[in-house]
Amino acid sequence: MDVRLVGDEGVEERPVEELKALLDHEDGLVWVDISSCDSEAVRVLSEVFGFHPMAVRDCVERNRVPKVHAYVDHVFVVLHAPERGKRGHVHFIELDQFIGRNYLVTVHGPINPAVEPGSALRETQAVLARLEAGRLHPATPFELSYAIVSALIRNQESYLETVTSDVWRLEQRVTGGQVGEPEEFLNELFRARHGLLAVRTMGALSGAIYGRMTNLTRISPAGQRLVVDIADQFDRFRSVADGEREYLQGVIEFYQTTLTIKAALVGQAQNAEVKRLTEASYAQNEEIKKISAWAAIFFAPTLVGTVYGMNFAHIPELGWAYGYPSALAVMVLASAALFAVFKRRGWL
Template sequence: MHPVSAVEALLADPGTLLWVDIPECSAEAATLLTDVLDCHPLAVRDCMQRNRVPRVRIYDHQQLLILHGPQRGPSGHVHYIELDQIVGDRYVVTVHGPLNPAVDPEIALRETDAVRRRLESGRLRPGTPYELSYAISSTLARTLESFIEEVTREVWLLEQRVTGGHMGNPEEFLEELFQARHGLLAVRTMGGLGAEVYGRVAALETRVAANDRPLVADIVDQLTRIRALADGEREYLQGVIEFYRARAETKMTIAAERLAVIAVVTLPITALSSIYGMNIIVNDHTHLPQLLLVLTVMAIMSTLLLTWAKRRGWW
């Protein structure tokens, strides 16, 4: 590792492959990009601002690649962690952020830190800027895959609860299901758009050295497979959601039918008792034969209605 002041001297050495990692694109970093590394002004602008959509910018002597990685937040929210790469003729610049204040800054450095450890241990020896960029982007692809694994673990637990007959609080349980689906949808979007970014680079064959083209094609394949994995798990989860909703709706329908039967059975009894309760009918004392007659009529009416409801298949 070298200080920022050594960047210009290192860049002057034709045998040096330079990697500049910028945790946050401050004004000092922007000056380094502009004056020392001769980055395009639009590339510097994109590095300083938050980019919500991955993209690629092709310039004369460099390419800007903007990708995103996931980080789970509260209530199922997924933070988009931006990672910008400027790939030049003899250097790679990685810029992180800007970040949501709720995200730990260390999260943004997880991919570049992993690559740095491989460089320090000697397990990675890139010979070209694209080889270094490939290592960084492959690490990001593994982060996306790990995110899918984490969400899938939750999906399996939710599926076990559904097939086990769990109902619980439908509102809370559906919230858990939809949070898991949102996570898969977010990582699917990151993988799919990232594949489109590298697909654009792969289409410009004249701007990429012949030895580096297989690396670009492999990144496209990795990110495309991330999208396919997320789609598969999302479809599986959607089946779990539909199963749970169908069960909940069936229970509600059965409950509504039973309530309808109760209402039908009690309606004539209520009507008859209301008539006898009117003030226009006044009795000084209970007439037992008349009471028995009214109760018998009520019982007959209820029996007939229950029989009719049974024939209709209501219960």
């Protein structure tokens, strides 16, 4: 926990034991930055500041959406900044603020162990560096909060710029026909889309929070102007994120159309091959029918000739004067009858 006194001469580090006296001092601006809300931080928030137990609980637990609660003498705000994880995952880095009459308390919420701990302090460290360099001279807690939230918005914009560069790279691969494995490429497309949706949601919800704060009458006119400007920054960021999301959706639809056309062309080629094989099979069947028909036609005389070619002594027709002509007639008639049948059926 860092206790700082911000004045015209810059920023001074003070011990926690002096916090009560600093808060009672009317002229100073006190900034308390809590990197992790441990038991000591809970004690300070509850006993020294007297914050509502639900607000203190929100600092200890993880909040998945931004929120704002207005109390009699202060405003409690929860915001998120994006941090890129593995395989397109987006970590939500929480920043809680208690904006009072002469103090600002910033609490960095619980973060995923996979996230670098320094990422949670990114905005407050940037503002502290400006204070120490003499480039920032906030006179009120809202001015100090304005500087921190503006830094958070810049980090959101930086994240959006990173995702946008990925979108452009994916678009170039699609138009250049160098997508590689379709399944992996689709995963890359939807990981980029997830990143845009996540950061767009952060901006939209945060803008709604500050839009709500513009209606709080207990905020001074000077503070209201800063709140309105922050709300406008979030709204502008959301509009840019929406534009990039629509652009990526166009890339996805273009790629899906390309896949559909390729699938149709492959289907046409397959249909042509199936048609060719079907025609070849039909022609082969026709030839087999012809062969089978002629085999049957020649089978009839062969059968008669085979019977009378047997060397048995007691075949009745062997002694018949008209036996040979009759056998020939039977062969011819049987063959002619089979020919007529097959011809009528279209086999010949």
